[in-house]
Amino acid sequence: MLPRTPRPGPRPRVSVIVPAHNAMPALTRALTSAMEQTIGIARLEIIAIDAGSTDGTAAELDRLAADCPALKVVRQEPGGGPGRPRNTGLDLARGEYVFFLDADGHLGPDALRRMVAMADQNGTDVVLGKMASPTGRGVPRAVFRHNQLRTDVLGSHAYSTLGPWKLFRRSLIERFHLRFPEDCRTDEDQPFTAAAYLNASAISVVADYDCYHLTRRGTTARNPARTGLTDRIDAIRLLFQTAARYTQPGPRRDHVMRRHIRRDLCGALRALPREDETEARTRFLPELRRWATDHCSDTLFRTLTAPERLMVHLLRTGRFDDLLTVIRAAKEDAGRGRLVEKGRVYWLHPFFRDPAADVPDDCFDVTDRLPVRHHLTGAAWCGGSTLRVRGRAEVKGLDAGPEDRTELVLRHRDAKDELCVPVTALDEEAAGGGTVNRDFAADIDIATADDGAPLRPGVWDVFLDVRAQGVSRTIRFGNRHDEGLDIGTARRVVAAGPGQRARVTPYFTTPYGNLSLDIGPAPRGAPCEVTEALWHPSDKGTLVVAGRLLPPGTPPRNRVLRLRAEHTDGRVLDHPVRYAAGHPAGAFTARLPVRDLARGRWTVTLALVGHGEGPPRAAPVPPPARLPGTRWVRRGRPDYAKPLTDRGETTLELRIAPVRLLAAVRNRLGGRI
CATH class of the missing domain: 2.60.40 (Immunoglobulin-like)
Incomplete structure (x- = not known):
């Protein structure tokens, strides 16, 4: 049963899609976390799809929907795996963005506001919010070491996490008609997320806030060690097809395929001893061999670990008996010693230099994997x-x-x-x-x-x-x-x-x-060197610059040092500097009241000026690596200043502009204008 046609009104910013099947009691917390988002319930639509629950899920959805007009409840028959209800939610979604919330997870209170702001400010199609697990479920860490405004699968660890708990721009989903496979028994979310990553204009990462909280429920279904290949093979096949479809041969494809070769293909190989041997030889190994042959380039092969190289080599050469022998003895063989020879280090596996095994030495070379x-x-x-x-x-x-x-x-x-x-x-x-x-x-x-x-x-x-x-x-x-x-x-x-x-x-x-x-070259005739630039801790909108004279000492006679701000239209404003007591080395500080500058772009330098002494000698003010933007209120309206560079290779340039009032009004009204 689908919900009634939605009433007209402002398009929601985010559609939160929640598939649910016998999801009590965790479902209540999941939906409550969405309804209590700081972005405002008026800016959300929550679509909950009940796939034939028998444990009270349906009654709980009806109870919550009675008090929350933004919550739409959909009933459908069970079947199709988690992909089917998610697709139903996508067909109904009207939001600019989509977030997939599992019934056994929940959102941090400020999660959607932060992720939407990140996507809006940087024009990105996918936003990863930091994941946390209070119950000990494994969560990715490398990708969340720091915020990333605009990145991609090459410039980050984003591709290591293919779960659906991200913010997706809906226009991306519809442009490529991305949907979840409905015939996969597990891991159906991974091909969808992979396709979104590979087609996104850019990816953002929110790493300074716990956006999504995972629990232990569902862990067994996603653990390759506990899930049979029969359940996983369809999703793995789709992953390889997706990666090949949306990448060209070269470094980008190798980067993407490396994840699938190492985790999915080698993971499937390690699971073979738990499968029926006849089925492993007749059904699984021939298909796994095709993937290894078609998608593991020689360049990618060299980046694998020695055990992975050995398995892939035996797989590509069709030596299934030797492969199964290696897999079954993997734990025992992992602890074998090493041989150091002519500047290389080799793993002393029983197949190493065994004439009967006939495996190249390259498969056992661990030199480049030695930890430093x-x-x-x-x-x-x-x-x-x-x-x-x-x-x-x-x-x-x-x-x-x-x-x-x-x-x-x-x-x-x-x-x-x-x-x-x-x-x-x-x-x-x-x-x-x-x-x-x-x-x-x-x-x-x-x-x-x-x-x-x-x-x-x-x-x-x-x-x-x-x-x-x-x-x-x-x-x-x-x-x-x-x-x-x-x-x-x-x-x-x-x-x-x-x-x-x-x-x-x-x-x-x-x-x-x-x-x-x-x-880089120092400015010719630079009168000083900048040692620090930061915002004043209490005087909002004031930039403090510290430095010392070059050469150390006092300024030349008839010349004074000034902190200079120059607008792109040619306007120049100078501000005095204050020397340290005695200033034997010419140490000084200066304050620039940025809040008083007109809107536009301003270049900040230190200039030695005087009368009748020729043109001013200027030194750049290099932008500090971590100088953030700042905001203040001017004549009742908020303005901001933002550095336009993030390294010291150029002079500090500030952009001063008003905070967008339409965005502020939209935040208050809870919809798009």
């Missing part, structure tokens, strides 16, 4: 142009010998130049003898690091080359560092050769948090 423990403990200037980087590194499981070492490696992101910086070991004693360069310091002299020449401008990514027993492992460095380490404090203008100066900005990359150095 590394930690960045500090980065600070220890001389005029020398940045000292301190850290710790070791190859787990291998003891370094006297001739082994660690080196810091700098790679230019565009020019592909590579430079090695020797390190000084700070702790050379290791248990059991030998030396291990665990704690080290490396001095990067910006003026001479390139074989006596200055580092060229551009971004240099920092790596570690860690060697032990002749084995070399090169890894990105910096994503593990001391808590509270503020790398931005190491930004500096330094000497970079005779008569030359360079601006050096260490920063952590997004989203992985690795260390990089951005090197």
Whole structure:
């Protein structure tokens, strides 16, 4: 039974779709969490589909709907799996966005408002809200390390979570006519979510708020170890078909397929011993072999773990007997030793170099999978142009010998130049003898690091080359560092050769948090260096800039330093600076009342101005890595200022504009205008 034709009115912002089958008592909490969203019930429609429940679900839905006009109840016969009621909800949905809420989950009170705001502000088609599980059910973590405004399946860990508990833009769903498969017994949500990811203009992540809470109910149905291949094979087939349909051969497809090869195909292989052997050989293995042959490129194959490479190789070559032998003995074989030979490390599996097995050595090579423990403990200037980087590194499981070492490696992101910086070991004693360069310091002299020449401008990514027993492992460095380490404090203008100066900005990359150095030319004749820029903690709308003179001392006679804001239309406003008492090094602070500036774009610099002394000498105010936007009320209307860059490679530019009144009115009225 479908609900009556909806009454005319403003289109809801979000349609919350809730399939329910014998869902009591958890259903009450799920629906209540939707009805109590801070976005406002007037901006929602909640569509609950009862698929033939017999436990009181129908009565509870009727009770809740009697007090909530936004709740629409649909009755349908059981069958079709969870995909069928979700599709019914999609056919009825009118919202700009859709959120799929399971009857055994619930929303955080502010979840939908935050996710809708993220999609609105960034024009994204899918928003992942952070998931939490008070009952201990596993939830993804890597994708929720920090907020991401606009990303995709390559730039984030979003593809690791294919559950439907996300905010989807409904126009995306309808443009590609995305629906849930109704003949899959389990995992029917994954092909739908995969298709949405791969066709989205961009993806956003809300990581600073628990948006969706999972419970243990349904865990068994989604656990590959407890679900037979008969129930899972259709969904896995659709996943491979979806990934192949919406990607072209190349890095993007390999990135997507890697998830399906590792988790779905290899997961299915590990489940084979629990299946009837005749059915495994005649039904499952031939289809799994086709997937391995069609969708696992040679490039992707090399990124798999050694046990996965061994299984896929035996599968692709049709050696089903050997494959089943390997799968059955996997737990015992996982603990076998390693062979270090000519700079490579091999897994000593019984098939390794067994003439009868005839398996290539590449299937057992674990060199690139050896874990490297590394930690960045500090980065600070220890001389005029020398940045000292301190850290710790070791190859787990291998003891370094006297001739082994660690080196810091700098790679230019565009020019592909590579430079090695020797390190000084700070702790050379290791248990059991030998030396291990665990704690080290490396001095990067910006003026001479390139074989006596200055580092060229551009971004240099920092790596570690860690060697032990002749084995070399090169890894990105910096994503593990001391808590509270503020790398931005190491930004500096330094000497970079005779008569030359360079601006050096260490920063952590997004989203992985690795260390990089951005090197650019210092402004010619810059009178000062900016050390900090932040919003005043109590004077709303006021920017505070701190710095020091270059060279240290006092400003030249007849010239004064001013904090300058310049509008794109040519208007210039100067504000005084205040020197520290005595200012032997010329340390100063200045305040810019941004709230008093006209709307538009303003560039912020520090200028040394005077009469009859030629043009002003200016220094940029580089935007801090974490300078947020700010808001204030001007003449009864809210305005905001927002930095237009997020790294120190350009002068700080602020956009000042009014907060959209239509959006504010819409928030109050609970609908679109």
